[in-house]
Amino acid sequence: MQPANLFFLILALIFTAYVLGYFRSKALARPLGGVRHLKSLPGYYAVRAALWCGIPALIILVLWASFENQIIQMLVLGTLAPEIVPASPGEASLLMSQINNIASGALSSGSVDASLVNAAELLTNLRQNSNTYMTMLVLSIAVLAGFVGWYRIQPKLNAREQVEIILRWFFFSCAAVAIMTTVGIVFSVFFETVRFFGMVSFTDFFFGTSWSPQVALRADQVGSGGAFGMIPLFTGTLLISAIALLVAVPVGLFSAIYLSEYANKHVRSVVKPLLELLAGVPTVVYGFFAALTVAPFIANFAQTLGMNASSQSALAAGLVMGIMIIPFVSSLSDDVINAVPQSLRDGSLALGSTQSETMKKVIFPAALPGIMGGILLAASRAIGETMIVVMAAGLAANLTANPLQSVTTVTVQIVTLLIGDQEFDSPKTLAAFALGAMLFIVTLLLNVIALKIVRKYREQYD
Amino acid sequence: MNMNDTLISEPLEPQEMSTPVNRPVEDAGAQSAKVEEGKTVGKPFADDPKFKLRNVEVFYGQERAIKNVSLDIGRNEVIAFIGPSGCGKSTFLRCLNRMNDSIDICRVKGQLMLDDEDIYHSKKDVVELRARVGMVFQKPNPFPKSIYDNVAYGPRIHGLANRKSELDDIVEDSLRKAGLWNEAKDRLHSIATGMSGGQQQRLCIARAIAVSPEVVLMDEPCSALDPIATAKVEELISELSESYTIIIVTHSMQQAARVSSRTAYFHLGHLVEVNETSKVFTSPEHELTESYITGRFG
Numbered sequence: 184m185q186p187a188n189l190f191f192l193i194l195a196l197i198f199t200a201y202v203l204g205y206f207r208s209k210a211l212a213r214p215l216g217g218v219r220h221l222k223s224l225p226g227y228y229a230v231r232a233a234l235w236c237g238i239p240a241l242i243i244l245v246l247w248a249s250f251e252n253q254i255i256q257m258l259v260l261g262t263l264a265p266e267i268v269p270a271s272p273g274e275a276s277l278l279m280s281q282i283n284n285i286a287s288g289a290l291s292s293g294s295v296d297a298s299l300v301n302a303a304e305l306l307t308n309l310r311q312n313s314n315t316y317m318t319m320l321v322l323s324i325a326v327l328a329g330f331v332g333w334y335r336i337q338p339k340l341n342a343r344e345q346v347e348i349i350l351r352w353f354f355f356s357c358a359a360v361a362i363m364t365t366v367g368i369v370f371s372v373f374f375e376t377v378r379f380f381g382m383v384s385f386t387d388f389f390f391g392t393s394w395s396p397q398v399a400l401r402a403d404q405v406g407s408g409g410a411f412g413m414i415p416l417f418t419g420t421l422l423i424s425a426i427a428l429l430v431a432v433p434v435g436l437f438s439a440i441y442l443s444e445y446a447n448k449h450v451r452s453v454v455k456p457l458l459e460l461l462a463g464v465p466t467v468v469y470g471f472f473a474a475l476t477v478a479p480f481i482a483n484f485a486q487t488l489g490m491n492a493s494s495q496s497a498l499a500a501g502l503v504m505g506i507m508i509i510p511f512v513s514s515l516s517d518d519v520i521n522a523v524p525q526s527l528r529d530g531s532l533a534l535g536s537t538q539s540e541t542m543k544k545v546i547f548p549a550a551l552p553g554i555m556g557g558i559l560l561a562a563s564r565a566i567g568e569t570m571i572v573v574m575a576a577g578l579a580a581n582l583t584a585n586p587l588q589s590v591t592t593v594t595v596q597i598v599t600l601l602i603g604d605q606e607f608d609s610p611k612t613l614a615a616f617a618l619g620a621m622l623f624i625v626t627l628l629l630n631v632i633a634l635k636i637v638r639k640y641r642e643q644y645d
Numbered sequence: 646m647n648m649n650d651t652l653i654s655e656p657l658e659p660q661e662m663s664t665p666v667n668r669p670v671e672d673a674g675a676q677s678a679k680v681e682e683g684k685t686v687g688k689p690f691a692d693d694p695k696f697k698l699r700n701v702e703v704f705y706g707q708e709r710a711i712k713n714v715s716l717d718i719g720r721n722e723v724i725a726f727i728g729p730s731g732c733g734k735s736t737f738l739r740c741l742n743r744m745n746d747s748i749d750i751c752r753v754k755g756q757l758m759l760d761d762e763d764i765y766h767s768k769k770d771v772v773e774l775r776a777r778v779g780m781v782f783q784k785p786n787p788f789p790k791s792i793y794d795n796v797a798y799g800p801r802i803h804g805l806a807n808r809k810s811e812l813d814d815i816v817e818d819s820l821r822k823a824g825l826w827n828e829a830k831d832r833l834h835s836i837a838t839g840m841s842g843g844q845q846q847r848l849c850i851a852r853a854i855a856v857s858p859e860v861v862l863m864d865e866p867c868s869a870l871d872p873i874a875t876a877k878v879e880e881l882i883s884e885l886s887e888s889y890t891i892i893i894v895t896h897s898m899q900q901a902a903r904v905s906s907r908t909a910y911f912h913l914g915h916l917v918e919v920n921e922t923s924k925v926f927t928s929p930e931h932e933l934t935e936s937y938i939t940g941r942f943g
């Protein structure tokens with residue numbers, strides 16, 4: 184049986200165990216004079232029976248599905264004659280694919296060693312049987328454990344406590360999966376970064392002003408060493424993020440002020456979701472908007488002013504990115520402005536200040552920390568943005584502060600480094616990890632600061 | 646005589662302007678007594694009043710919260726508004742500096758004159774009105790700024806001081822009048838929200854009088870304070886009454902008795918009775934007033 188089908192079958196068994204457990208506990212309760220003479224409610228006994236039925240079976244299913252191939256490979260390779268047993272894992276996987284091909288008929292069995300043909304037969308055999316074994320094992324465990332769980336239902340049994348414990352572990356393991364994944368990513372990035380710095384010196388990377396990460400195919404090629412100075416990339420990132428923030432901060436903030444202080448309920452209920460929709464537009468759509476509409480417009484406009492603009496420019500990418508992050512600023516600012524107590528507004532108005540004076544002198548200062556938090560979050564979003572920049576700002580690593588020129592960013596270079604054929608130990612590939620680590624540290628810092636500020640702000644009024 | 650003896654209990658009515666309270670149903674004791682709309686017993690009128698209010702009606706949407714109320718408020722008097730929760734005291738008070746403007750559904754009708762100027766005239770400058778009619782709220786609401794900046798807020802927006810030293814003088818003077826100078830003079834530049842509730846409320850009073858208003862409206866200024874802080878604020882009100890017209894809403898009849906010279910009793914949006922405070926609490930003319938002050942309902 185396919186693992187997916189088996190999974191649904193187990194679900195059905197779990198449900199059955201639940202129902203049976205429920206009725207058994209009810210039946211046990213009846214002679215005692217009602218449910219309240221049980222240690223736990225019938226629902227808990229039922230859940231306990233269901234968990235007994237489901238958990239061991241599902242664990243076995245998952246383990247089997249994940250290790251099936253390795254075990255089969257081990258068994259198959261174990262039958263081979265000692266002189267052709269592979270020495271390294273690489274050879275082993277080569278040999279396995281050969282055996283696989285024989286088994287599937289892609290490689291005619293006449294042309295190869297007889298022991299390999301035998302191994303191929305064994306492989307086919309194991310594959311078919313493994314499925315049957317798995318189905319039988321898993322189903323019998325489910326039924327058996329479910330039966331035990333059902334049978335052991337007794338009025339004195341504290342099912343509630345057991346269910347609570349199991350659920351706690353279940354939730355913990357879900358959280359652990361998320362945390363372990365993050366930790367894993369961080370570790371792999373940092374290990375590769377360390378390897379990168381084994382090949383390229385710190386000073387070259389942090390203070391180099393030229394970025395051209397080609398690696399020579401022949402030793403005598405020009406520029407064979409490649410150049411890994413990250414400064415042009417970080418200035419490019421900074422330039423584009425700064426332009427984006429110049430757009431997003433005033434527009435976002437002022438629209439938040441309009442929405443929270445001036446707009447009536449009706450306008451607000453329409454405009455706010457519309458603004459937040461901006462964050463939901465896929466970045467690739469912004470990307471082609473920037474590349475096909477905004478960038479040419481800027482180039483033409485600059486030309487009529489007598490300036491020289493390239494067809495891909497930091498300005499185009501920055502402007503469009505700014506529009507994209509408006510909701511980050513406006514939504515958070517709107518929240519914190521709304522959180523400023525009405526009593527402060529009343530106090531200010533009652534002293535004879537106008538609405539805009541109240542905004543400027545009381546509400547804005549009170550909300551400022553929260554607004555700063557929103558801006559930092561928007562900034563970390565801008566720094567991490569890739570698609571718009573690839574499409575609208577180009578790939579040339581120019582070290583420039585002129586927004587009309589084409590620049591590139593850290594994220595874009597990570598993408599280009601990893602596109603195409605890779606050699607996993609060339610500095611070119613590893614440079615992506617080093618850039619990724621830098622980016623990770625910067626955005627992490629921004630996020631930590633932003634969260635700190637926002638939290639501090641929250642405490643002020645709670 | 647000691648007026649407190651005549652007061653049996655004081656109703657506790659936690660209330661918020663923003664959350665509409667259900668109107669209390671007239672209870673059995675009050676059923677026999679009916680209010681006639683626009684008829685106020687006692688002495689609602691005065692010669693040469695500060696506020697001359699005629700046939701005032703306030704609507705929240707369709708609901709009429711103030712029903713045909715006419716009242717004069719004299720110069721430099723302290724008048725207390727009392728009455729059961731939801732009877733419209735705050736609503737009426739907030740008409741006097743047009744704080745009701747910020748509630749969309751609120752409409753005010755009738756004639757409201759401050760020194761013979763129509764408060765609700767379409768050309769009336771609300772900023773100027775509120776500079777003349779200050780307000781202190783139920784919950785102390787100092788701005789999250791320094792003590793100094795709180796008091797200097799009003800003078801700054803109205804341009805009352807030309808120099809820093811003038812502003813300093815205004816701040817000191819206001820804090821002195823509010824009886825807060827001794828406690829605050831060494832910490833003028835620390836944040837105001839760090840003070841105790843009673844100090845905060847006196848700061849709010851200092852903030853209100855820093856713009857030299859002619860009238861101070863107080864909406865239950867002591868209901869969030871402990872008895873000692875309350876006593877201090879009451880003392881302050883008595884001192885201020887020499888130079889300001891004070892209109893105070895209170896749910897404590899002892900407080901009304903202690904600080905006010907006149908008392909107005911509101912009931913379900915009607916102004917039932919207005920008279921000298923001693924008169925209202927010893928020999929009320931209206932049956933409803935009597936039921937209220939003897940604690941039969943609240």
Ligand SMILES: Nc1ncnc2c1ncn2[C@@H]1O[C@H](COP(=O)(O)OP(=O)(O)O)[C@@H](O)[C@H]1O
Binds near residue numbers: 660661666732736
């Ligand atoms: N913002 C508002 N919106 C709608 N109705 C209100 C509002 N504020 C007060 N009301 C209504 O007006 C009436 C008087 O309220 P209020 O003036 O607060 O009474 P009091 O201050 O005497 O307790 C109440 O019935 C209340 O429900």
Ligand SMILES: [Mg+2]
Binds near residue numbers: 661734736864
């Ligand atoms: Mg009130």
